[in-house]
Amino acid sequence: MSVASCPRCTSTPTAAAGPYRRAAGAERGPVRTALRREQHRVGIEIDRCPTCGGAFLDAGELEAVERGGKAARRQPGAEAALEMFQRSHQLAKRPDDAVEVNEEPPLDCPRCGETMFEREWSTTLVMVDVCLDCRGVWLDAGELESLERMYGA
Ligand SMILES: [Zn+2]
């Protein structure tokens, strides 16, 4: 199985030039940035893009983050904090931002290459890209961290 690559980032092979090499590079097109395996503290391995900071989680892994956080943190006030976070997130998101997001082309799943669909993760107001084929989830930079903060993972 090949290494999963970032659905957002491409690195065009420039540099080492010379007309021949440039032609070869153009033929192959831009190369997707490879994701790096990263150990997550809830005991799973995720794929992280070193360029944009986005992360790909296989089916069930984001649920593991969610469960890990819920198991670790049971003190009162967590629910209220979550609600407050959601409210501030909602306020921060203006309608014209949402339009811009929707105009982005859909991502290709780093795992299986299928088209991903943007949707809200659970009721967190965090928009993630999910693959309906392998059920993997793509999170842009900061989105995984937002969910971790909410879940206390
Ligand atoms: Zn990337």
Ligand SMILES: [Zn+2]
């Ligand atoms: Zn997939």
